[in-house]
Amino acid sequence: MKKLVVLSGAGMSAESGIRTFRDSNGLWEEYDVMEVASIQGWRKNPELMLRFYNERRKQMYECQPNKGHLLLAELEKSFKVQIITQNVDNLHERAGSKKVLHLHGELSKARSSVDSSLIYPIGDKEIKIGEKCKKGSQLRPFIVWFGEEVPAMDLAIPMVESADILCVIGTSLNVYPAAGLLHYASQYCPIWLIDPNPPADLPKRVNVIAKGAGEGVAEFIDKLRHER
Numbered sequence: 001m002k003k004l005v006v007l008s009g010a011g012m013s014a015e016s017g018i019r020t021f022r023d024s025n026g027l028w029e030e031y032d033v034m035e036v037a038s039i040q041g042w043r044k045n046p047e048l049m050l051r052f053y054n055e056r057r058k059q060m061y062e063c064q065p066n067k068g069h070l071l072l073a074e075l076e077k078s079f080k081v082q083i084i085t086q087n088v089d090n091l092h093e094r095a096g097s098k099k100v101l102h103l104h105g106e107l108s109k110a111r112s113s114v115d116s117s118l119i120y121p122i123g124d125k126e127i128k129i130g131e132k133c134k135k136g137s138q139l140r141p142f143i144v145w146f147g148e149e150v151p152a153m154d155l156a157i158p159m160v161e162s163a164d165i166l167c168v169i170g171t172s173l174n175v176y177p178a179a180g181l182l183h184y185a186s187q188y189c190p191i192w193l194i195d196p197n198p199p200a201d202l203p204k205r206v207n208v209i210a211k212g213a214g215e216g217v218a219e220f221i222d223k224l225r226h227e228r
């Protein structure tokens with residue numbers, strides 16, 4: 001079976017009702033990213049940040065995987081599929097995808113604020129001020145904030161390097177190092193990109209499907225079938 005690697009971003013979950021960040025009416029139009037999604041913001045106002053992620057965690061459980069998530073899970077019958085997602089929601093998993101690597105963390109987990117290896121599954125529960133890890137420090141969302149390293153890149157890069165096909169879905173490719181992943185695809189690996197408003201100046205080799213995730217993944221699967 002060929003190895004299909006998918007790199008997904010916020011647009012993957014847009015049709016499930018989860019807001020993206022940089023579209024009009026995106027999250028970063030309403031919130032100051034440095035106040036709610038950076039390590040500096042955590043040091044300045046942890047209560048505000050806990051509230052921000054408690055709201056997003058609650059909303060995530062009110063949403064369902066969309067057609068795009070379900071089609072990708074289905075593809076596991078005919079490809080070795082590895083999802084690499086920038087998203088912190090669990091919609092790929094809830095759609096049935098078995099191999100999902102989260103570059104920017106997961107809303108359904110908390111972690112120690114002094115030891116990133118202390119991770120606690122919390123499901124849809126809130127994280128409150130005063131809740132502590134076993135080392136006595138405040139629990140924080142298991143999210144990679146601006147200003148922090150992205151340790152999962154060490155796993156993600158070899159996944160893309162060994163891909164037979166790479167499909168990028170619903171990301172503005174604005175945020176590094178995640179956005180740099182597509183440059184690790186081998187010269188023999190076709191790259192597809194699904195986005196209704198594709199990012200500008202993509203490398204010439206990228207095949208663009210300018211549609212939303214649901215319709216776009218369906219078209220992508222058609223093309224895979226005709227190429228086999």
Ligand code: APR
Pocket residue numbers: 008009010011012014015020021022023026086087104169170171172173174175194195196197198199211212213214
């Ligand atoms: N289907 C597919 N793509 C869509 C859809 C849709 N229905 N709706 C919007 N999009 C596309 C937009 O055109 C845009 O290119 O999804 C992309 C969303 O881009 P961003 O909002 O920038 O989200 P993302 O690229 O995932 O952001 C990367 O930035 O703030 C950080 O950590 C956060 O992981 C996030 C990172």
